[in-house]
Amino acid sequence: MEMLLMGACLSVFGMAVVCLAFGAATRDLGNPPVVAPGAGKEMARAAASPARFFVEPPVLPMAAHSSVPIEALLLQIENHVRQEHAAAECFLASPSALLLHSRSVSTFVN
Amino acid sequence: MTDIDLLRGLAPDEAARVLALGERVELGAGEELFHLGDSAESIYLVVLGHLRLTLPMQVRNHEEDVLVEERSSGQTVGWSALIPPYRFTLTAIAPVDAEVIALSREALNAYFEEHPATGYAVSLNVSCVIGHRLQLFQAMWLREVQRMVELRCA
Numbered sequence: 001m002e003m004l005l006m007g008a009c010l011s012v013f014g015m016a017v018v019c020l021a022f023g024a025a026t027r028d029l030g031n032p033p034v035v036a037p038g039a040g041k042e043m044a045r046a047a048a049s050p051a052r053f054f055v056e057p058p059v060l061p062m063a064a065h066s067s068v069p070i071e072a073l074l075l076q077i078e079n080h081v082r083q084e085h086a087a088a089e090c091f092l093a094s095p096s097a098l099l100l101h102s103r104s105v106s107t108f109v110n
Numbered sequence: 111m112t113d114i115d116l117l118r119g120l121a122p123d124e125a126a127r128v129l130a131l132g133e134r135v136e137l138g139a140g141e142e143l144f145h146l147g148d149s150a151e152s153i154y155l156v157v158l159g160h161l162r163l164t165l166p167m168q169v170r171n172h173e174e175d176v177l178v179e180e181r182s183s184g185q186t187v188g189w190s191a192l193i194p195p196y197r198f199t200l201t202a203i204a205p206v207d208a209e210v211i212a213l214s215r216e217a218l219n220a221y222f223e224e225h226p227a228t229g230y231a232v233s234l235n236v237s238c239v240i241g242h243r244l245q246l247f248q249a250m251w252l253r254e255v256q257r258m259v260e261l262r263c264a
Contacts, residue, residue: 070169077167101253
């Protein structure tokens with residue numbers, strides 16, 4: 001009797017796992033996800049690069065995630081413009097190749 | 111008055127005479143001073159508050175006005191009014207209550223014909239404003255190109 005119950009439980013559990021896997025495999029087939037502008041090439045490059053063990057997958061810029069609300073995306077763009085503006089002002093104050101290509105902490109490009 | 115970039119180098123009484131040619135314009139929060147493509151008849155000196163200069167950009171298939179530059183008290187906007195073809199190449203919006211002095215091209219040209227030394231000084235100041243914008247955006251553009259090169263050649 002116990003063996004029979006255990007077998008039934010395992011069958012139900014196995015069926016649930018199969019259903020979940022099937023659901024995940026067929027989800028959103030009709031609606032391809034919306035991709036933020038500029039992210040397409042990077043994602044394509046990431047997809048095209050061969051899978052390697054022990055290598056972390058490339059991190060996409062925050063703006064590439066389509067889940068970011070448009071208001072947040074516009075704020076990111078605005079902050080990016082301000083930071084680039086400030087970086088360009090620094091370069092003009094003391095022109096050098098180093099300052100021209102100084103890094104910023106903009107989440108839009110990092 | 112000496113803080114106004116357009117009037118730098120002018121004697122205070124001469125600067126006051128140039129300012130007297132203008133007309134004060136008050137802008138409520140969110141009000142537009144000029145729109146991209148509009149005919150540019152006046153140059154503006156920001157007296158109070160600040161202005162957002164924007165350009166349209168497609169963001170997720172929507173046209174959005176994206177910030178390009180901000181101008182605050184003492185700074186000049188709308189120099190397209192002095193440069194052919196006299197069309198604004200940006201949109202200017204006051205995000206908070208602001209006040210500007212509008213100097214019409216017609217009034218300025220007439221005054222400068224009678225006072226060429228003032229015209230020369232103001233023209234130099236306008237060229238400084240334009241030159242600074244050019245150098246700034248040249249640097250910003252090159253930084254973006256550098257990023258594209260790094261992305262493509264990585």
